Every structure is written in C-alpha cells, then in structure tokens.
Amino acid sequence: MKNTIINKFKSLLGKKRNLKSQNKLETLLSERLKKERPIKINEEKIISNVFELPEKLVEDIMIPRTDMISVDANYNINKLIKLIDRTSHSRYPVFEKSRDNIIGMIHIKDVISCWENKRISNIKKLVRKVLFAPHTMNVLDLLLKMRTSHVHMAIIVDEHGGVDGLVTIEDLVEEIVGEIKDEHEVQKESKNFNEELKSDDGSIIISSRMLIKEFEEKYGNIFSDKEDLSDIDTMGGLAFHIFGRVPLKGEVIKHSSGCEFEILEVDSRRIRKILIRNHTFK
Structure with missing residues (x-):
C-alpha cells in the first residue's frame, strides 16, 4: 500500500515537474484533508516534504x-x-x-x-x-x-x-x-541545551537551540531594528540564515554588527554548537 502511494506521487509529479500542476494538486489535497478534519501545521509540512522528494537527490x-x-x-x-x-x-x-x-x-x-x-x-x-x-x-x-x-x-x-x-x-x-531523535540524542541534547561557556577573551560557546531572544536578554542585542528576523527563533537558525546553507565545522562568518560566528559542531543537516566572538556583551 505504501509503495503504491509513493509510486502515485512519483507519477503525478514526474520527471518533468509542472509547477502549476503541483500547486493545484497540493491545494486539492490540503482542501480534502481540511474537510475531513482540521489539518495541523506539522501535517502540512509533511505533505510539502513529500512533494519536494522527486527533486531531491541522495x-x-x-x-x-x-x-x-x-x-x-x-x-x-x-x-x-x-x-x-x-x-x-x-x-x-x-x-x-x-x-x-x-x-x-x-x-x-x-x-x-x-x-x-x-x-x-x-x-x-x-x-x-x-x-x-x-x-x-x-x-x-x-x-x-x-x-x-x-x-x-x-x-x-x-x-x-x-x-x-x-x-x-x-x-x-x-x-x-522531520528530524527523529532516539533516546541517546534526546538525553545528550537535554544535557547540553543550557550549557554555555564564556571565555576570558569574551567569546562564548552556545547550543544552536538557544533562542535569539534569550541570547539578547543575557548578552545584549545583535540586530538592528531594520533586520527582519520574524521567521528565525534560534541562534542556529540565525547562523544558517547568515551562511545561507548548512556550514561546515570550523567555518567562520561575520554579521554586519561585527559579531563573528564560528561553527564548532555540525552534522549533515544542522548546526549543533556555535562560538560567538566580537560581540559587545552586557
């Protein structure tokens, strides 16, 4: 049954992907689901992910x-x-x-x-x-x-x-x-989530999951009011936004404020730990 569904998606989206057809199909599917019961945000995301699969390579x-x-x-x-x-x-x-x-x-x-x-x-x-x-x-x-x-x-x-x-x-x-964590990963992240390490030179190591709001409350603002960061919540998301991609371990990039981000830990799809330097801390 699952194989049949996957094959149907492949035939609908095909090798020559038609954007209008895809948008129409997504709309019809979304409307159908909403009629039967309210569709949740995470369900919409899964539907969207399925439609993106034919374009993704290993x-x-x-x-x-x-x-x-x-x-x-x-x-x-x-x-x-x-x-x-x-x-x-x-x-x-x-x-x-x-x-x-x-x-x-x-x-x-x-x-x-x-x-x-x-x-x-x-x-x-x-x-x-x-x-x-x-x-x-x-x-x-x-x-x-x-x-x-x-x-x-x-x-x-x-x-x-x-x-x-x-x-x-x-x-x-x-x-x-979306991301699936096993018990080991959950325990490890829970242990490291609130870990922060401030060095004598003023640099600080933080978890990528630290909220931007929390960081700025503790250490002062990074952004100007002109920057639109309404879609970004975490420091990892911010680093991803500045790089424009998943960076490599050891890469460094500078924000317009002069603040530098160095990637300390990263896997194939997400940033884990960040070193921040040249920030004017409170």
Missing part, C-alpha cells in the same frame, strides 16, 4: 564521507564494542584495506548477540549486505530500493566508484516527517 541528504564512522574489517569484537559505546549508532559500514572498499555493514543487534554468547572474536562473520547508490540517484528511488531489499543502509558512490557518503533509511524518513 547527495543532498547523505552523511558525507568525512563524517562517516566506518569500521575496519580486522577489528576484534571488543574494539568494536568500545566504538559503539562511544558513538551510539545502530549500523556501521565495514571496509577492508581502504575506506573506498566498503564490503558491507554491521548491525548493533548482531554485535550484542555475538558478544553476549562469546561466539566469535572476528567481526567479518557479522557483516551484512549494504546497498550502493550513485550520488545522482533520486531520494524516492533509494527509499523504494531499501524497502524492497530490506537493506537499510546505502553507500553513496561517485562516478569513479569512490565513496562519497552514506544514507540510512532514517535519513530518508526524516526528509518526510
């Missing part, structure tokens, strides 16, 4: 190679357990000799079962199949491929066969429903 959402946590096939089980404890992912790509030679993936469930029963010490026997997809592949096509193959990790490769990054089924689902 390279737009992949975790880049530089951020991939991959496992050497020669790891022993104890070394792998330590890595899992430190990084808390459920799947890890496995390579042999070179990080461009991915031979499969390891799932945490297999590792735990093996470790508890002390069956093997070499992790090669735990390696599962992984998908390979070109960086130009459509997001919907990869989602369907994962559903039919029951393999939930894909290694994204360039035209020469080199590894560009990876995509998991969670990444694909998040493109439709």
Whole structure:
C-alpha cells in the first residue's frame, strides 16, 4: 500500500515537474484533508516534504564521507564494542584495506548477540549486505530500493566508484516527517541545551537551540531594528540564515554588527554548537 502511494506521487509529479500542476494538486489535497478534519501545521509540512522528494537527490541528504564512522574489517569484537559505546549508532559500514572498499555493514543487534554468547572474536562473520547508490540517484528511488531489499543502509558512490557518503533509511524518513531523535540524542541534547561557556577573551560557546531572544536578554542585542528576523527563533537558525546553507565545522562568518560566528559542531543537516566572538556583551 505504501509503495503504491509513493509510486502515485512519483507519477503525478514526474520527471518533468509542472509547477502549476503541483500547486493545484497540493491545494486539492490540503482542501480534502481540511474537510475531513482540521489539518495541523506539522501535517502540512509533511505533505510539502513529500512533494519536494522527486527533486531531491541522495547527495543532498547523505552523511558525507568525512563524517562517516566506518569500521575496519580486522577489528576484534571488543574494539568494536568500545566504538559503539562511544558513538551510539545502530549500523556501521565495514571496509577492508581502504575506506573506498566498503564490503558491507554491521548491525548493533548482531554485535550484542555475538558478544553476549562469546561466539566469535572476528567481526567479518557479522557483516551484512549494504546497498550502493550513485550520488545522482533520486531520494524516492533509494527509499523504494531499501524497502524492497530490506537493506537499510546505502553507500553513496561517485562516478569513479569512490565513496562519497552514506544514507540510512532514517535519513530518508526524516526528509518526510522531520528530524527523529532516539533516546541517546534526546538525553545528550537535554544535557547540553543550557550549557554555555564564556571565555576570558569574551567569546562564548552556545547550543544552536538557544533562542535569539534569550541570547539578547543575557548578552545584549545583535540586530538592528531594520533586520527582519520574524521567521528565525534560534541562534542556529540565525547562523544558517547568515551562511545561507548548512556550514561546515570550523567555518567562520561575520554579521554586519561585527559579531563573528564560528561553527564548532555540525552534522549533515544542522548546526549543533556555535562560538560567538566580537560581540559587545552586557
């Protein structure tokens, strides 16, 4: 049933996307939902995300190679357990000799079962199949491929066969429903949410989730009254607005006020921590 719905969306939107047809279809769908029951903002966002899928490529959402946590096939089980404890992912790509030679993936469930029963010490026997997809592949096509193959990790490769990054089924689902946090991420963010660190040089490290209003109440205004920031609530959103994209770790940009933003932590789709300097603090 779900595959049928996805295929219908693909046929409606097609390769040659007609903006008028899309707008009409979105309006009709929205009106239909509103007649049956009031539609919520988050539901409208999901509908909008679905309509954007035919234009998205896997390279737009992949975790880049530089951020991939991959496992050497020669790891022993104890070394792998330590890595899992430190990084808390459920799947890890496995390579042999070179990080461009991915031979499969390891799932945490297999590792735990093996470790508890002390069956093997070499992790090669735990390696599962992984998908390979070109960086130009459509997001919907990869989602369907994962559903039919029951393999939930894909290694994204360039035209020469080199590894560009990876995509998991969670990444694909998040493109439709928004960010999904597991218990580990929620606990980590809750712990770090209110953390602020002010240095002797006057710079300050903050969570990207800190509200702009809260920052200005504590440290003074950044913006002039002429700037329209009505759609931006958080400091991470502000940094994204100034950069015009998801920045890379270590990138620095200066606001017109003279205040500098340096990105300390970032993942493939969002900013995590920011260092702010040259601000006239209260």
